[in-house]
Structure formats: structure tokens, C-alpha cells
Amino acid sequence: MALDINAVAQSMGTAFLSSLKNDAPSIKTYAEEEGKKFAQSLAMIEALKIAGKIDEAEAKLHLEIQKNATRTVFLTVRGLGALAVENAINAALSAVRGMVNTALGISLL
Amino acid sequence: MISYVMETRRRGLFLGVIVSVIALLSGCAIQLVSSYDEKTDVAVTALQRKFESFFVKLESLKVPPACGYEKNKSFYDESKVDVSAIQVRAAAVPLNEIVIEQAKSLFENLERLEQLHKLKGETRCLSSDEIQPLRQAFTSSFIAILKLELAKKRGQAK
Numbered sequence: 001m002a003l004d005i006n007a008v009a010q011s012m013g014t015a016f017l018s019s020l021k022n023d024a025p026s027i028k029t030y031a032e033e034e035g036k037k038f039a040q041s042l043a044m045i046e047a048l049k050i051a052g053k054i055d056e057a058e059a060k061l062h063l064e065i066q067k068n069a070t071r072t073v074f075l076t077v078r079g080l081g082a083l084a085v086e087n088a089i090n091a092a093l094s095a096v097r098g099m100v101n102t103a104l105g106i107s108l109l
Numbered sequence: 110m111i112s113y114v115m116e117t118r119r120r121g122l123f124l125g126v127i128v129s130v131i132a133l134l135s136g137c138a139i140q141l142v143s144s145y146d147e148k149t150d151v152a153v154t155a156l157q158r159k160f161e162s163f164f165v166k167l168e169s170l171k172v173p174p175a176c177g178y179e180k181n182k183s184f185y186d187e188s189k190v191d192v193s194a195i196q197v198r199a200a201a202v203p204l205n206e207i208v209i210e211q212a213k214s215l216f217e218n219l220e221r222l223e224q225l226h227k228l229k230g231e232t233r234c235l236s237s238d239e240i241q242p243l244r245q246a247f248t249s250s251f252i253a254i255l256k257l258e259l260a261k262k263r264g265q266a267k
Contacts, residue, residue: 030256034249034253037245037249038245038246038249040245041241041242041245041246042242044238044241044242045242048238048239053236053238053239054239057228058225058228058239061221061224061225061228062225062239062242062243064221065218065221065222065225065243065246066242066246068214068217068218068221068246068250069214069218069245069246069247069249069250070249071214072211072214072215072249072250072253072254073249073250073253075207075210075211075214075253075257076207076211076253076254076256076257078207079142079207079208079257079260080256080257080260082141082142082207083141083142083260083261083263085141086139086140086141086142087263089139090138090139093138093139
């Protein structure tokens with residue numbers, strides 16, 4: 001039985017997008033929530049500097065700590081994104097495995 | 110001779126592509142990120158607890174020299190060892206580049222916190238107003254590392 005390339009591509013595309021759509025909202029929410037927390041922290045540091053409670057060197061260290069922590073959060077966003085892509089690819093492969101096995105006439109599992 | 114070598118290479122490449130497609134379709138799932146590592150999970154959770162205890166202690170020690178760097182140096186020495194252990198573990202796990210970078214950022218932030226504490230000298234304390242954003246930054250870092258680690262529990266209870 002000939003493999004229907006269009007059907008395979010469509011099934012893979014649908015499964016891929018469906019999986020990505022499932023994972024994307026929670027990643028976005030997480031990034032936004034953490035972004036707000038950092039903005040609040042930056043405002044606190046600014047207030048401390050203006051009030052003279054910390055000097056320039058201390059303010060710089062505070063800001064570097066916030067910047068680095070933000071970087072750690074965005075690394076997680078990147079990792080969650082990679083996991084989402086991984087899930088999507090595996091979902092797409094899973095969606096067409098049966099179709100391909102039938103077309104080839106052999107079981108690859 | 111040259112055309113024979115090129116033909117052999119072309120056939121090898123074609124065979125490699127076929128084998129890769131068969132491997133993909135034969136139930137070998139793609140993996141882009143490392144597997145969940147329980148030891149990293151446990152170590153980072155323990156370190157978060159240590160940092161929180163330190164911040165709570167500093168908030169309660171409002172008077173120098175008890176709040177000063179010298180009286181609290183052991184926290185920095187011990188935490189550097191703890192973070193270093195997390196870095197070594199992360200480096201040993203395949204596909205774990207993100208956690209390696211996160212552990213490096215954590216170490217850098219620990220060093221900056223130490224520098225900040227030293228700048229206070231022995232006559233000033235880190236105030237509660239300063240500790241608040243510091244606590245936020247480190248908590249966010251720990252949550253970030255743990256969130257990714259737990260997300261790696263593919264198909265397992267998270």
C-alpha cells in the first residue's frame with residue numbers, strides 16, 4: 001500500500017501544533033509572573049539608592065544579582081520551550097507511526 | 110578511484126538517512142533536554158532552605174558585629190561548596206547545558222552577595238529592605254532550576 005505523503009504530513013502537523021499549543025500558555029504565564037517580580041525588585045533597589053540607604057557600589061551589586069537571576073529564569077523558559085518542542089515532535093511521530101507501519105507492511109515497533 | 114570513494118560516501122549517507130528515519134519511526138523518541146535528575150532536585154531544594162535560613166537569620170540580627178560578614182563567613186564558604194557540587198553533577202548529565210548555565214549564574218550571584226555583605230563592613234548590617242529583593246532574586250533562581258528539573262519528569266508524576 002502506497003504511503004500517502006500528504007496525509008502523513010497533515011497528521012504530523014496537526015499533532016505538532018496541538019502539543020505546542022498545550023504547553024505554550026503555562027510557559028508564557030510563568031515568564032510574565034517572574035518578569036513582574038523582577039520589576040518590583042528593581043523598583044525597591046532604586047528606592048533604596050534614592051533614599052541614600054545604599055551607595056553606588058552596593059546598588060550595582062544588587063542590580064547584577066537581579067540581572068543574573070532573570071537570566072536563570074529565562075534559561076528555564078528556554079528549557080521548557082525545548083521540552084515543549086520535544087513533546088510536539090514525539091506527538092507528531094506517534095501520530096503517524098501506525099500509518100507508516102501499515103503502508104510499509106512491516107511493524108517497526 | 111575518486112568517483113568510487115564519492116559513490117561509496119553517497120551510499121553511506123543515504124543508508125544513514127534511511128536508518129535514522131527507521132530509528133525515528135521505530136519508537137525511539139526524540140530527546141532534546143536531559144532526563145530528570147533527583148540528586149539535582151534534592152541538592153537545589155536543600156540549598157534554597159539554607160539560603161532562606163540565612164536571610165531570616167540576617168533579618169533578626171539587626172546589630173553589628175553579629176550581622177557582619179566575618180561572623181557569617183561560614184555560610185558563604187559552605188554554600189560555595191554546595192553550588193560547586195550542583196555544577197559538577199549538572200556537568201556529568203548529558204544534554205544538561207541549561208542547568209550548567211543556571212548553576213554558574215547561581216555561583217556568580219553567591220559571590221556578588223558575599224561582596225555586598227563585605228561592603229557593609231563590620232559596622233553596618235544588610236537591612237530588611239535590602240534583604241527583600243535579594244531573597245526574591247535567589248528564590249526565583251531556585252524555583253527556576255527546580256521548575257525545569259521537575260518538567261523533565263516525562264510521563265512520570267511531576
